[in-house]
Amino acid sequence: MRAFVRFRFELxxxxxxxxxxxxxxxxxNDLGLSGWVANRANGVVIEVEGDPTALETFSARIVADKxxxxxxxxxxxxxxxxxxxxxxxxxxxxxxxxxxxxxxxDTVTCPACIAEMRxxxxxRYGYPFISCAECGPRHSIVEALPFDRDRTTLAxxxxxxxxxxxxxxxxxxxxxxxxxxxxxxxxxLTLLGMDGQAKADGDAALDAAIAVLxxxxxxxxxxxxGFQLLVDARNESAVQRLRERKARPKKPFAVMxxxxxxxxxxxxxxxxxxxxxxxxxxxxxxDCAPGFVAPPVAPDSPRCGVMLPTSGLHSxxxxxxxxxxxxxxxxxxxxxxxxxxxxxxxxxxxxxDCLLTHDRRIAxxxxxxxxxxxxxxxxxxxxxxGFVPLTLPFEGEGxxxxxxxxxxxxxxxxxxxxxxxGAHNGDLDDASTRxxxxxxxxxxxxxxxxxxxxxxVDAHPDYASSRFGETLALAAGLPLSRVLHxxxxxxAVIAEHRLAAPLLGVAWDGLGLGEDxxxxxxxxxxxxxxxxxxxxxxxxxxLPGGERASQEPRRAALGCLYALEGVAAFGRAQVAAAFAxxxxxxxxxMLERGLNSPQTSSVGRLFxxxxxxxxxxxxxxxEGDAAMQLQFLAERGGxxxxxxxxxxxxxxxxxxxxIAALLDDLAHNVDIGRIAARxxxxxxxxxxxxxxxxxxxxxxxxGGCFQNRLLLARCIALLGEQxxxxxxxxxxxxxxxxxxxxxLSAHRWGHVLRAS
Numbered sequence: 184m185r186a187f188v189r190f191r192f193e194l195x196x197x198x199x200x201x202x203x204x205x206x207x208x209x210x211x212n213d214l215g216l217s218g219w220v221a222n223r224a225n226g227v228v229i230e231v232e233g234d235p236t237a238l239e240t241f242s243a244r245i246v247a248d249k250x251x252x253x254x255x256x257x258x259x260x261x262x263x264x265x266x267x268x269x270x271x272x273x274x275x276x277x278x279x280x281x282x283x284x285x286x287x288x289d290t291v292t293c294p295a296c297i298a299e300m301r302x303x304x305x306x307r308y309g310y311p312f313i314s315c316a317e318c319g320p321r322h323s324i325v326e327a328l329p330f331d332r333d334r335t336t337l338a339x340x341x342x343x344x345x346x347x348x349x350x351x352x353x354x355x356x357x358x359x360x361x362x363x364x365x366x367x368x369x370x371x372l373t374l375l376g377m378d379g380q381a382k383a384d385g386d387a388a389l390d391a392a393i394a395v396l397x398x399x400x401x402x403x404x405x406x407x408x409g410f411q412l413l414v415d416a417r418n419e420s421a422v423q424r425l426r427e428r429k430a431r432p433k434k435p436f437a438v439m440x441x442x443x444x445x446x447x448x449x450x451x452x453x454x455x456x457x458x459x460x461x462x463x464x465x466x467x468x469x470d471c472a473p474g475f476v477a478p479p480v481a482p483d484s485p486r487c488g489v490m491l492p493t494s495g496l497h498s499x500x501x502x503x504x505x506x507x508x509x510x511x512x513x514x515x516x517x518x519x520x521x522x523x524x525x526x527x528x529x530x531x532x533x534x535x536d537c538l539l540t541h542d543r544r545i546a547x548x549x550x551x552x553x554x555x556x557x558x559x560x561x562x563x564x565x566x567x568x569g570f571v572p573l574t575l576p577f578e579g580e581g582x583x584x585x586x587x588x589x590x591x592x593x594x595x596x597x598x599x600x601x602x603x604x605g606a607h608n609g610d611l612d613d614a615s616t617r618x619x620x621x622x623x624x625x626x627x628x629x630x631x632x633x634x635x636x637x638x639x640v641d642a643h644p645d646y647a648s649s650r651f652g653e654t655l656a657l658a659a660g661l662p663l664s665r666v667l668h669x670x671x672x673x674x675a676v677i678a679e680h681r682l683a684a685p686l687l688g689v690a691w692d693g694l695g696l697g698e699d700x701x702x703x704x705x706x707x708x709x710x711x712x713x714x715x716x717x718x719x720x721x722x723x724x725x726l727p728g729g730e731r732a733s734q735e736p737r738r739a740a741l742g743c744l745y746a747l748e749g750v751a752a753f754g755r756a757q758v759a760a761a762f763a764x765x766x767x768x769x770x771x772x773m774l775e776r777g778l779n780s781p782q783t784s785s786v787g788r789l790f791x792x793x794x795x796x797x798x799x800x801x802x803x804x805x806e807g808d809a810a811m812q813l814q815f816l817a818e819r820g821g822x823x824x825x826x827x828x829x830x831x832x833x834x835x836x837x838x839x840x841x842i843a844a845l846l847d848d849l850a851h852n853v854d855i856g857r858i859a860a861r862x863x864x865x866x867x868x869x870x871x872x873x874x875x876x877x878x879x880x881x882x883x884x885x886g887g888c889f890q891n892r893l894l895l896a897r898c899i900a901l902l903g904e905q906x907x908x909x910x911x912x913x914x915x916x917x918x919x920x921x922x923x924x925x926x927l928s929a930h931r932w933g934h935v936l937r938a939s
Contacts, residue, residue, distance in 0.1 A: 189218070189232030191263045192245070196256035198227045199330040200287040202316030203253050204273050205358040207245060211271040212353065214241055218266075219274045222329035226257075226285050232265055250317050252290050252462050256576070273359050286572040286603060286630065287321035287330055289407050289549070291464035291493045295356070300495050301502075306345065309386065311496035312370050312543065316360035318462070319494075322571060323408045323547050324362070328630065332361045336544035343368035370543035372496075377535060379528050392539040393503050401425050403513050403527050403535035404500075407493055408549025408568045408606075409520035410513025410527045412535060413439075417506055419477040425509065426479060428534040430516050433804030435481035437466045437488040437551065439510040441501035446489065447472050455556050463569030464493045465552035476507055485815055488553060493568070496541075512550055517612055519619040522548050547626070548619065549606050557892045558899050562913050564890055566593070566920060567607040572627070573914065575678065575924070577602035579931040582636030584624060584655075587923035588668065589646040590806070591916065592616075594624045595923035596631055602678065602927050603631055607920055611647035621651055638663045639926040641671070642936045643696040664935040668695030669706050670715055671925030672885035672917075677710070678928035679921075680883075680910045684712045687879040689870060692886030692918070693733060693787035698936070702726070704785025704886075705836070707873055715934045719834045719873055721789065722746075723782035727770045736791035736809040737761035737801040738770075742783075743792040745774050747839050761801050786866065786888050789838060793845065793862050797855045807887070813859050814891050820856030823864040831872055841865050863893055871901035884911040885925075887918040 199222050207220045211231055216238065218231035231241060246255055292300075296313045299305045307313050314320070327334040342350060346365050349357040357363045364370065373381050374388035383391045392402045399421035402413045412429070414421045416438045426432055440446065443456055450470045459467045466488040481487045490510065492498040501508065514520045514530060521527040522545040527538050553565035563570060583597035592608040605627045608620045628635060640652035642665045649665075656663040666674075672695075673688030688708040697703035698717065705721030724746040732738035740761065744752035752758060753767055762770065773780050787810065794800050794809035799816065803809055827841035841862070848858050874882050882902055889895045889911055902909040915921040929935060 187232055187265060188235050188238060189230065189263050189265045190238060190242075190260050192229040192231070192242075192258065192260045193226065194229070194245070194255055194258050195226040195285070197252065197254040197285070197287065199285045200321045200361060201252040201290075202250045202360065203227055205316050205353070205360070206248075206250050208271055208273055208353055208358070210241060210244055210248070216241060217268050217271050219272050221274045222285075222331065230263065230266075231271070232268075252317050256574075285328065285330065286574055287325065288463065288569050288571060289321045289323050289493075290318045290462040290569065291491070292495050292498065293318035293462075296495065297498055300498065307365055309499065310366050310369070311372065311389070311494070311499050312364055312541070313495040314360070314362040314364075315357050319362040320407055320543075321362075323545055323549055323568070324543070325630070326546050328632070330361060335361065336546050337362055337364065339542075339544065340364055340369055370541045372539065372541050375524065375528070375538040375540055377528065377532055377537065379524075382537070388539060389499060389503070392537065393500065395536055396504055396508065399424070400536040401428065401534060403521075403531045403538040403540075404496075405524075405527070405538070405540040405545075406497070406513075408545060408547060409522045410531065410538075411510050411520075411551075412513050412531070413500075414509045415504075415506065416476040416480055416509045419479055422477050422479040422509060425511075425534075429511075431805075433482055433808065435484050435486075435488060436509045436511045437490060437553075438476055438480060438507045439490050439492065439497060439501065440507045441498070442491065445507065447475065452556060454559055454561075458554060458556065458561050459489065459491060463552065464491060465554040465563070465569060466490045468553070468555040468564075476509075480509060483812060483815075485818070490551065493551075510551075517610060518615045519548055519609065520550055547606070550609075555892060557911075558896050560913055562890075562892075562895075562911070562917070564916055564918065564920075565591070565607050566604070566914075566916055571604065571606040572630075573604040574601050575604070575914075576600065576681065577678065577927070577931070579927065580637065582633050583639060583927055583930060584628065584635040584637070585639040585923040585926035585930070586620075586624060586648040586652045587926070588641055588671075588919035589643070589648055591919040592620055592648060593920050593923045594620070594627055595927050596627055596633060596635075597927045597931070598631060598633060602924060603627065604915065604924050617647050617651070620648065624651075624655075635659065635661060637661060637930070639930050639935075640665055641696075641922065641926070642667045664930055666926045666929040666935055667698055668922065669697070669703050669886070670708070670929050670934055671922045673708055673710060673715070673883050673925065674928035674932070674934065675915050675921035675925035676883035676885045676910050676912055677932075678924050679912060679915050682881055682883065682910060684710055685879050686710045686881035686883055687874055687877045688715070688883045688885060689874070690886045691786040691884075691888035694783060694785050697784075702781050702783035702785060704783060704787050705789070706784065707877070709877065709879065710883075713933065715929075715932075718877065719836065721784040721786060722835050722837045722839070723784045724788075725774055725777075725780040726783050726788065727773050727780045729779050729781055732788065732791075733803075733806075735802045736795040739788040739792040740795035741770060742774075742780070743789070743838075743842055747842055750775070757796050757798075760798075761795060786886075790888070792842075793859070796842075796845065796849065797858060807890075810888075810891065813862070814893055816856050817859035817863045818893055820854065820858075820860035823857070823860040825861060826865040826868045827861055829865065829869050831869065831876075836869055836873065863891075863897065866894060867897035867901055870898050871905060871907075874902060874907055875905050881908045881910065884909060885917060885921075889917040
């Protein structure tokens with residue numbers, strides 16, 4: 184008999200709240216090994232002893248056979264002295280300081296739990312809060328690390344004898360499942376009227392909510408990370424009523440369906456179905472079959488945001504209702520989603536007809552994540568429930584807090600070897616969202632066990648995130664650094680893909696403050712180890728009315744035409760159709776005198792201008808509305824037969840010949856779908872041509888314009904044809920949701936505007 188040995192394993196990654204410790208215990212017992220396993224703030228620690236051959240098998244299988252939702256980022260093991268102990272056990276978590284905390288995203292209810300919920304013989308039959316060691320709420324309920332029940336909001340629900348027996352049984356699938364509950368000891372459903380009075384409990388509450396939905400009413404549902412608003416997605420008048428109540432006239436709603444079979448479209452790709460059914464459970468943008476939902480769900484859009492049930496409660500609702508449901512954020516436009524009954528009764532008054540709620544507290548406010556497939560790979564457009572917090576390898580200073588942008592805000596913190604990115608907070612125009620932003624920063628620091636030692640903000644002084652950072656730095660006596668908006672966009676791609684210099688960064692988006700004080704949005708940067716240098720960009724054009732042009736594509740179109748033709752632009756039919764006579768008089772004076780008509784190099788505003796010229800949108804119903812319509816039109820237009828001409832010199836892309844050719848096409852009644860396709864092709868070829876001349880192998884495609892799947896896919900393809908390596912945002916949004924991570928990266932590289 185060979186002498187026993189003992190090893191200590193330290194694992195980091197997603198190894199808490201996913202059934203990892205029970206898996207380890209079962210594996211060790213099967214192999215006849217003794218020892219223990221425990222959670223710690225930054226992962227899992229295992230000490231195991233026994234026969235060396237069995238230990239080799241154990242070492243290989245903890246990685247190869249790990250639970251499906253888990254992810255192992257690092258494994259360290261070393262020999263330790265024997266203890267000659269009997270059996271293998273799960274021990275109390277080790278609470279210790281760590282610079283790499285284990286942060287767990289929420290996961291959708293797994294198929295095994297759903298099967299139990301639907302089994303009349305199972306004691307959890309019909310139980311809407313069912314979960315196990317591998318699925319269920321995580322980040323939305325955690326209040327402190329490590330992830331143990333007494334550090335979550337489920338501490339409010341002591342285990343009944345049956346649940347306790349399952350929890351302590353190594354052979355049970357809920358062995359050490361921290362979220363275990365049942366109808367006897369877990370949360371309970373209640374239906375509230377909008378007067379705050381309870382109308383029904385338990386199954387009766389669920390039945391009453393379904394009755395409201397069937398009669399065209401709006402139900403406020405307490406979901407995983409906050410309230411959602413539900414309505415029958417096939418009832419046109421009900422959907423329109425929700426739009427009117429929520430003051431959301433055009434922006435598409437998301438839809439929840441019971442299963443993949445409900446989609447009924449052969450155009451949906453296998454990778455889209457895989458993403459849709461993943462444990463993260465995002466909303467996925469799909470090309471759905473006509474008539475799948477009522478037209479007002481996604482007006483003027485061939486795509487629909489679809490999600491599957493994310494919890495047992497959602498599954499029960501969909502099973503009983505028998506059709507798709509609109510599932511949109513439970514908030515008023517521009518405000519955070521409600522997370523408790525008091526907020527919902529206040530915020531959803533006049534919107535919801537009732538609330539289907541429960542008594543499990545929500546610790547982290549989380550919207551639903553949004554994703555699409557581009558070039559065969561997932562691209563996150565909004566990173567929230569199921570994907571946050573995100574921990575990425577980083578290698579920078581510890582305690583660096585990045586406060587993000589003004590729109591689609593997120594916060595991030597550098598902890599030394601990793602960066603942690605928080606959830607989507609939204610646009611910071613409303614006071615309640617600004618408060619949420621400030622709370623999110625504090626919560627992320629607390630959860631990571633870190634103090635802020637350095638503050639990073641956007642260079643724009645009027646962003647609410649910048650003002651908050653200034654206040655925070657001043658109050659705590661901390662250093663403050665500012666990062667240019669478009670530098671941060673490029674650095675978000677650098678950080679996600681861990682790119683090295685040199686590389687070409689392409690930042691195409693709406694508007695952001697440039698180093699020269701102009702409004703950038705179509706820039707090319709040479710990124711080197713010690714410097715990031717703007718080496719080119721779109722030829723600037725004026726935006727009459729400044730910020731108003733972001734809401735009115737007609738103003739961007741007028742600015743382009745004025746840059747192309749001068750005062751003669753006011754004689755064009757497109758201008759006369761878009762503006763009243765008195766407006767044109769004022770706008771002409773503004774442009775001639777340069778009053779409130781800042782210059783911009785924004786590709787986003789070029790999209791708006793072309794959408795206006797083609798008669799698609801003169802004003803945006805929501806951010807990106809005009810650009811989306813132009814994309815959809817181009818996709819319907821088919822493969823472009825050619826691109827429009829541009830003038831490409833050493834540092835400037837002159838778009839004027841392209842717009843002149845586009846106007847000529849319009850004058851000759853060329854199909855506007857073909858025109859839109861040619862415009863997209865023009866931008867993609869121009870980008871590839873500039874990249875080829877830059878003579879840098881790696882190209883980072885950054886900024887909100889690369890949410891456009893047609894543009895992004897074409898740029899990737901053309902760069903590949905030239906032998907260049909294209910990188911684009913996938914895990915982190917290409918829009919301003921990636922700015923906080925980019926700020927951390929820019930600071931690490933020393934690419935800051937100034938420090939104070």
